[in-house]
Each structure stands twice: as C-alpha cells, then as structure tokens.
Amino acid sequence: MISMVMVAVGVYARLLKHAEAAMACLAVDPAILLIMVGVLTFLITFCGCVGSLRENICLLQTFSVCLTVVFLLQLAAGVLGFVFSDKARGKVSEIINGAIVHYRDDLDLQNLIDFGQKEFSCCGGVSYKDWSQNMYFNCTATNPSRERCSVPFSCCL
Structure with a gap:
C-alpha cells in the first residue's frame, strides 16, 4: 500500500513540474527515484504476500532472494560509505x-x-x-x- 502511495507521489511530482534545476545539481531526479523505489517495493511485497497466501514456493523464494539482495546491497553501501x-x-x-x-x-x-x-x-x-x-x-x-x-x-x- 505504501509503495503505491510512493509511486503516486512520484508520478504526481514528475507531472506537476519538470525539474530542470534539480537535475542540474542532483544526479537523479527525486521524483523518478521515488517511482523506482515504489515500484520495486511493490513488486517485492507482492511476491511475499501472494506467495504466502497461495503457499506458492516459487514466489516465496523470489521474495526471499529479493530481500537478501536488498540487504546485501545496503550492507555493501554501508561498508563502501565507511571505507570511502x-x-x-x-x-x-x-x-x-x-x-x-x-x-x-x-x-x-x-x-x-x-x-x-x-x-x-x-x-x-x-x-x-x-x-x-x-x-x-x-x-x-x-x-x-x-x-x-x-x-x-x-x-x-
């Protein structure tokens, strides 16, 4: 549910104005980033919810792998942030x-x-x-x- 709100806010912000000035100094448009994170969160949680409701092993394994990848990416970002x-x-x-x-x-x-x-x-x-x-x-x-x-x-x- 929250992920769909994130997508909606991102789309609204993107349609409301074109962020040329923000793009001049930020690497990624915050509205696009919000949309991408919202869609990714929705897909991961969808796999977890439907997998548990239907007892679908494939969806549950996909959910588990996605959460593991997200955790490892966060861990790597933290280590790289500390090292550099x-x-x-x-x-x-x-x-x-x-x-x-x-x-x-x-x-x-x-x-x-x-x-x-x-x-x-x-x-x-x-x-x-x-x-x-x-x-x-x-x-x-x-x-x-x-x-x-x-x-x-x-x-x-």
Missing part, C-alpha cells in the same frame, strides 16, 4: 554547493535546502560563505539583488 568516507564527504559537499548555486531556480530544491539548514542548524555546506556562489546572495558590486551580501532566512534559525 572522505570521497563520500567530498561528493556530498559538491552536491550541496551545486544545490546552493541553483537555490532560487527550483522551489522544491529551495525547500529541501531550507529544511536541511533548519534541521541541522547550519548555514551552507561548510559555512555561510558558501552562499557567495549563488547569484542572488553574492556580494559583488554588480549584483542588483536585494538579497546581496546576505544568506537565506533558514540560516538564521
């Missing part, structure tokens, strides 16, 4: 800086950054100076924006 933590931090910093550049271009991206800054009580990727990369917040003399030389409100909470 420096590279992972660098990549996360690169993604955050790219998102800062496109902050006002996409409302969903803006809300995501604001949520992260409020939740983790931070400002920018490393410091408030990261906001100088954004065309609205940079402190150059040629910047006509009213937000020049400032940071978003979510930094100040």
Whole structure:
C-alpha cells in the first residue's frame, strides 16, 4: 500500500513540474527515484504476500532472494560509505554547493535546502560563505539583488 502511495507521489511530482534545476545539481531526479523505489517495493511485497497466501514456493523464494539482495546491497553501501568516507564527504559537499548555486531556480530544491539548514542548524555546506556562489546572495558590486551580501532566512534559525 505504501509503495503505491510512493509511486503516486512520484508520478504526481514528475507531472506537476519538470525539474530542470534539480537535475542540474542532483544526479537523479527525486521524483523518478521515488517511482523506482515504489515500484520495486511493490513488486517485492507482492511476491511475499501472494506467495504466502497461495503457499506458492516459487514466489516465496523470489521474495526471499529479493530481500537478501536488498540487504546485501545496503550492507555493501554501508561498508563502501565507511571505507570511502572522505570521497563520500567530498561528493556530498559538491552536491550541496551545486544545490546552493541553483537555490532560487527550483522551489522544491529551495525547500529541501531550507529544511536541511533548519534541521541541522547550519548555514551552507561548510559555512555561510558558501552562499557567495549563488547569484542572488553574492556580494559583488554588480549584483542588483536585494538579497546581496546576505544568506537565506533558514540560516538564521
């Protein structure tokens, strides 16, 4: 049931707007990722439910193999994240800086950054100076924006 809600929300988000700005700084469109995870979750749980109701050994084995593969993938991701933590931090910093550049271009991206800054009580990727990369917040003399030389409100909470 939850997987179908995930698919529906992903399709709605994808149809509602085209996320060009989010695609500029994120590797995968979040709506597409939500759809893929929802479909995969639905297929795996469907095999488990129908397999147990019908006592179908083939579906139960498929369910078991899928859960094992998902577990092993999560375990591998955790180990790789630990082993390559420096590279992972660098990549996360690169993604955050790219998102800062496109902050006002996409409302969903803006809300995501604001949520992260409020939740983790931070400002920018490393410091408030990261906001100088954004065309609205940079402190150059040629910047006509009213937000020049400032940071978003979510930094100040």
